[in-house]
Structure formats: structure tokens, C-alpha cells
Amino acid sequence: MERHERPSERALILVVEDDPGTRDSLVELLAARFDVLGASDGQSGLVLARERHPDLVLLDRFLDQEDGLAVLESLQHDKATESVPVIFLTGDSDEATLEKCLEMGAVDFVHKPASARELMARIDRALRQSEQQHRLQVLAQTDALTGLANFRALSLRLEEEFKRANRYQYPMSVVVIDLDHLKAINDGMGHDVGNRAILALASHLRTNLREVDFAARFGGDEFVALLPHQTAAEAAVFAERIRAGLRTVKVTRSDGRPAPFGLSVSVGIADHSTAQPKESTEALLRAADAALYEAKREGRDRVVVYGATEMPPPKVQRH
Numbered sequence: 317m318e319r320h321e322r323p324s325e326r327a328l329i330l331v332v333e334d335d336p337g338t339r340d341s342l343v344e345l346l347a348a349r350f351d352v353l354g355a356s357d358g359q360s361g362l363v364l365a366r367e368r369h370p371d372l373v374l375l376d377r378f379l380d381q382e383d384g385l386a387v388l389e390s391l392q393h394d395k396a397t398e399s400v401p402v403i404f405l406t407g408d409s410d411e412a413t414l415e416k417c418l419e420m421g422a423v424d425f426v427h428k429p430a431s432a433r434e435l436m437a438r439i440d441r442a443l444r445q446s447e448q449q450h451r452l453q454v455l456a457q458t459d460a461l462t463g464l465a466n467f468r469a470l471s472l473r474l475e476e477e478f479k480r481a482n483r484y485q486y487p488m489s490v491v492v493i494d495l496d497h498l499k500a501i502n503d504g505m506g507h508d509v510g511n512r513a514i515l516a517l518a519s520h521l522r523t524n525l526r527e528v529d530f531a532a533r534f535g536g537d538e539f540v541a542l543l544p545h546q547t548a549a550e551a552a553v554f555a556e557r558i559r560a561g562l563r564t565v566k567v568t569r570s571d572g573r574p575a576p577f578g579l580s581v582s583v584g585i586a587d588h589s590t591a592q593p594k595e596s597t598e599a600l601l602r603a604a605d606a607a608l609y610e611a612k613r614e615g616r617d618r619v620v621v622y623g624a625t626e627m628p629p630p631k632v633q634r635h
Contacts, residue, residue: 326349326350326351327350327351327371327372327443328350328351328352328353328368328369328370328371328372329346329350329351329352329353329370329371329372329373329374329439330352330353330354330355330361330364330365330368330370330372330373330374331343331346331352331353331354331355331373331374332355332357332358332361332373332374332375332376332379332384332387333354333355333356333374333376333405334356334357334376334379334380334381335376336356338405338428339354339356340354342354342374345432345435346439349436350439353368353370357379357380357381357382358379358381358382358384358386358387358390359381359382361373361375361387362387362390362391362394362397365391365394365396365397365400366394366396366397369396369397369400370400371400371401371443371446372400372401372402372403372439372442372443372446373391373400373401373402373403374402374403374405374426374439375387375388375402375403375404375405375422376404376405376406377404377405377406377407377417377425378406378407384404384406385416385417385420388402388404388417388420388421388422389420392421399446399449399450400446401423401442401443401445401446402421402422402423403422403423403424403425403426403438403439403442404417404422404424404425404426405425405426405428405430406425406426406427406428407427407428423442423445423446424438424441424442426438456468457469457472459532459533461511461514461515461518461533462514462515462518462533463518464518464521464522464531464532464533464539465530465531465532465533466532466533467532467534467535469532470530470532470534470540470542471597473530473532473542474490474542474597474600474601475597477530477542477544478588478596478597478600480544481544481588485590486544486545487545487546487547487587487588487589487590488542488543488544488545488546488587488588488589489542489543489546489547489548489550489551489585489586489587489588490540490541490542490543490585490586490587490600490601490603490604491540491541491542491543491551491554491555491583491584491585491604492534492538492539492540492583492584492585492601492604492605492607492608493517493521493538493539493540493541493555493558493581493582493583494537494538494539494581494582494583494584494608494611494612495513495514495517495537495538495539495579495581496579496580496581496582496616496617497580497616498510498513498514498536498537501513501577505569505575508569508570509567509569509570509575512567512568512569512575513567513575513579514533514536514537516562516565516566516567516579517539517562517565517579517581518533518539520558520561520562520565521539521541521558524554524557524558524561525541526543528544528545529541529542529543529544530542540604541554546587547587547589547591548585548586548587548589548592548621548622548623549621551585551587551621552585552619552621555583555585555619556619558581558583559580559581559583559617559618559619562579562580562581563578563579563580565579567579580616580617581617582608582611582612582616582617582618582620583607583608583611583618583619583620584604584605584606584607584608584609584610584611584620584622585604585607585619585620585621585622586600586601586603586604586606586607586621586622586623587600587622588600592622592623603622603623604622606622607620607621607622608620
């Protein structure tokens with residue numbers, strides 16, 4: 317589940333309980349430490365979960381209109397709520413039932429009526445575990461040097477954006493950005509200065525992204541930006557802003573002195589649109605690679621859009 321910033325720093329708990337008295341008591345109890353939402357049935361709970369992105373759901377095992385396990389399954393099959401932890405509230409002490417709850421993916425269960433101390437302890441534990449898993453997931457998909465997404469995260473996001481563009485029939489562009497002459501910088505001034513050059517490009521790229529855009533470090537000197545709702549021509553405006561603006565970005569050495577070189581990038585762009593449809597994400601990346609190859613062949617420090625000119629087949633191999 318994607319985590320969204322909320323005005324309050326307190327965790328948001330969604331209570332799905334069909335008994336009004338029990339629901340009101342739980343909301344009142346939890347409100348002392350958490351932000352709390354209440355839902356009287358599974359369907360309204362699912363709507364609230366999708367809209368408000370709770371940090372945890374307390375779910376009645378046996379609702380009047382539906383089985384709590386069915387609600388859990390619906391949460392797990394929705395991209396917006398698939399990773400939200402669920403604690404079942406149940407009056408059933410049958411071990412087979414409780415085992416089924418855990419097998420289905422619930423993180424815990426609490427017998428009703430539960431003491432306030434037990435309930436709070438189980439919620440705290442579930443929230444800690446969820447936060448740890450979230451941090452590990454972020455680390456697994458983050459480039460250690462720049463803090464941008466890594467290849468794994470890019471691959472997942474690209475597939476999602478490609479499917480979304482197909483479903484809603486809007487264009488999307490891939491922008492491949494290569495930092496020129498990084499090897500010469502590393503050989504001449506050391507990898508520390510080379511890393512500072514990479515960081516400078518990453519920071520410059522980040523400040524030029526829209527909220528809906530996505531950027532990743534693809535390799536040592538290569539970055540990729542995904543621009544939903546942008547044709548290749550529109551993405552070229554973005555790319556030119558990156559290329560031209562980088563000229564004003566300075567790199568310093570470890571002793572604070574300015575490095576005796578400027579930064580430049582070569583950029584290749586391709587889009588998936590009604591005018592230039594691509595059959596897959598691999599084809600889209602290959603097209604952007606071909607444009608990048610052409611930018612390098614023409615002398616670097618330039619932006620090339622795939623298909624704008626005759627180009628040789630791509631020779632860059634993805635890693």
C-alpha cells in the first residue's frame with residue numbers, strides 16, 4: 317500500500333464492526349492515541365480503506381452481511397490496500413477458525429471482549445512490524461547513493477504505468493538520461509568526485525519532476541524518468557530543461573573547491589501513444605535506448621527523440 321502524508325503524525329486505525337455499541341467503544345478507546353475511523357459493514361469499510369489509506373484495520377470476523385474473511389480478501393486484492401495490516405476481532409475461540417484467519421493474511425486476532433491493555437499491545441506490535449516491512453521494502457527499491465528508485469522499482473512502476481496508459485488511453489514517455497564522461501571524471505579526479513557529479517544530476521532531476529512523474533537510477537551514469545500523460549514532444553521540453561539547467565550546476569571536491577569541469581547529459585526519449593504505440597515496456601525502453609545511442613553518436617550533450625530522424629538499431633544492452 318502506498319503511504320500518504322497526513323496532517324496528523326498519529327497512526328490511522330479503521331474499525332470495521334457492525335455492532336454499534338462495540339464500534340463506538342472501540343473508537344472512543346483508540347481515539348486517545350490514534351486517529352480512528354468507524355465503518356458499520358464490510359463494503360463501507362473497503363471504501364474508507366481505499367480513500368483514507370489507514371495504517372491498520374480492526375475487522376470483525378463475523379459481520380451481519382458478509383464474512384470478515386471475504387473483506388480481508390478484497391483488501392488484499394486491491395493495490396491501494398494490499399499491504400495494510402488487519403487484526404481480526406472475534407468471539408470465536410475455535411482454533412481452526414483462528415488458524416484460517418492467519419493463513420488468509422491477518423497479522424493477529426483479538427478475542428472479544430478484549431482488555432484495553434491487550435488490544436493496544438497487539439495494535440502497537442502490528443504497527444511496528446508494518447513499519448519495519450515498509451522500511452525494508454523502501455530500502456530494497458532505493459538506490460543507495462542518490463535516494464532515487466533503483467532498477468527493480470523502475471521495472472515495477474514501468475509495468476504499472478504502461479498498463480494504466482493502455483487502460484485509459486493516454487500517452488506516456490520514457491526519458492533515458494546519461495551523464496556524459498563519467499569515466500573520465502572518475503579516472504581523472506577519483507570516484508568521490510564522480511559520485512558528487514551523479515548526486516548533482518540526481519538532485520537536479522528530482523527538482524524538475526512533477527508529482528506524477530517517477531525517476532530512477534538505472535546504472536552507474538544512467539537515469540530514467542517516466543512521464544505519464546506526456547508525448548515524446550512534451551517530454552523533450554522537460555529533457556531540454558534538464559540538459560540546459562545542468563550547465564549551471566556546480567560540483568565541488570571533498571575539500572570544498574569547485575571541480576574544474578561542467579556537467580552535461582545525453583538524453584533519449586520514446587513514447588507510447590496513439591501515434592507511436594509500443595507493444596511492451598521492453599520495446600519502449602529499447603526505443604528510448606536507440607534515441608540515447610543516437611544522441612551519443614552525434615556528439616553527446618543533446619536530446620534526441622526516437623523516430624524524429626533515421627537511427628541505427630539500438631546497441632545498448634540493458635542490465
